[in-house]
Amino acid sequence: MEKEGKAQPHYLGHRNRLRERFLTDEGDSMADYELLEMLLALAIPRRDVKENAKDLIKHFGSYADVVSAPQNKLYDYGLSVNVVSAIKLIKSSAKRFAWHNLKETDEPIIANMDYLLEYYTNAMAYLEVEEFRVMFLDAKLQVLKEEAMQRGSINSVQVHPREIVKAAIKYNATSVVLAHNHPSGKLQPSHNDLEMTKKIIDALKTVDILVGDHLIITKQGYYSFLESGLLERIKR
Numbered sequence: 001m002e003k004e005g006k007a008q009p010h011y012l013g014h015r016n017r018l019r020e021r022f023l024t025d026e027g028d029s030m031a032d033y034e035l036l037e038m039l040l041a042l043a044i045p046r047r048d049v050k051e052n053a054k055d056l057i058k059h060f061g062s063y064a065d066v067v068s069a070p071q072n073k074l075y076d077y078g079l080s081v082n083v084v085s086a087i088k089l090i091k092s093s094a095k096r097f098a099w100h101n102l103k104e105t106d107e108p109i110i111a112n113m114d115y116l117l118e119y120y121t122n123a124m125a126y127l128e129v130e131e132f133r134v135m136f137l138d139a140k141l142q143v144l145k146e147e148a149m150q151r152g153s154i155n156s157v158q159v160h161p162r163e164i165v166k167a168a169i170k171y172n173a174t175s176v177v178l179a180h181n182h183p184s185g186k187l188q189p190s191h192n193d194l195e196m197t198k199k200i201i202d203a204l205k206t207v208d209i210l211v212g213d214h215l216i217i218t219k220q221g222y223y224s225f226l227e228s229g230l231l232e233r234i235k236r
Contacts, residue, residue, distance in 0.1 A: 015041055026188055034179045043086040062218075067091045068126030082164035095122040099146075108141030109177065110226070110234065116177070117215075118220055124181040130157035134178040136173035137212065141234065145171045155184060159196055161203035167207050175234055176204065178214040187223045189216060197225065200214045210234050 018030075018038060027035050037053035042053075059077065060066045062189050067090050074084045084138055098119040105112055130152045136144045144166075147167060157180060168176055178200065180193075189197075193216070201211050212234045216227040225231045 033108065034055045036063055036066060039076060039086055039090065043083045061091070065126065067094075091122075093154075095119070098122045104142050105142075109135070109137060109143055110141055113224075117217075120179050120215060120217045121220075124179065125219045126183055128183055129153055130155065130180055130183065132157050132159045132178070134167065135177040135179070136168055136171040137175045137177065138172070139174045141212065142174065143172055145190075155182075156192065159200070161200045164202050165207060165209070166201055168204065169207060173209060175212045177209040177212050179217060179218045180215075183218075185218045185220050187216060187218055189214075189220055189223060197230075 002201060018034060021030060022035075027038075033050075033053045033056075036056060037050050040049040056062065056066050056077070060069055067087055068133060069087075071084055071088065079087075088096055098115070098121075101115045102109065102119050105115055109116055120133070121143045124133065131148055132152075133146065133148045135146045138144050145167075149163060149167070150157050152158060164176070193214075197211070197214050197235065204211060211231060212226065213231060216223040226233060
């Protein structure tokens, strides 16, 4: 009489069904914890990770919060280097995809707010300190280069206009888009934001470079200096 094969772990059937659902609509119908469960399963293939995924969502707040969490907080939670690498790969891939969309579009960047916001939301919305970034544009208002110019504290960042001027000249830019995040979630510009923007505009004017927009990015949304009437639209 042949011996019966060893029973498979109970979670394998669930995992296969989850994968089939994902492949049907690329995860559109799945809950946050289910997407995270699939991700964890790739890094931890020999263990049921459903409850781990639920606990991570509960601890950090959402799938986006888990993926965007700083590495040190993921390690402090007790995750292994393999799991942290898998999680951060998702974050890097989303940012890379958003950057590709920006670079490949034939439209002026300032006219394509969706791609601009997609990129900056991925790059900055979930940071725990303020960061100031600059996108350098050519005469067609398309992307030449983008840089993080400075990082600061949870509620401020010091920016040196001369460094922005220097970089703009280096990349042969004719205009720039400024962006920084507010970890506090406040969308309105502070007095310092307004003063800083004016200083940058004045500094760039000395070399005939324009500011197309200044975006404030948060997890809740964005504020555009251009859309709010604080800047004039650049004409090609």
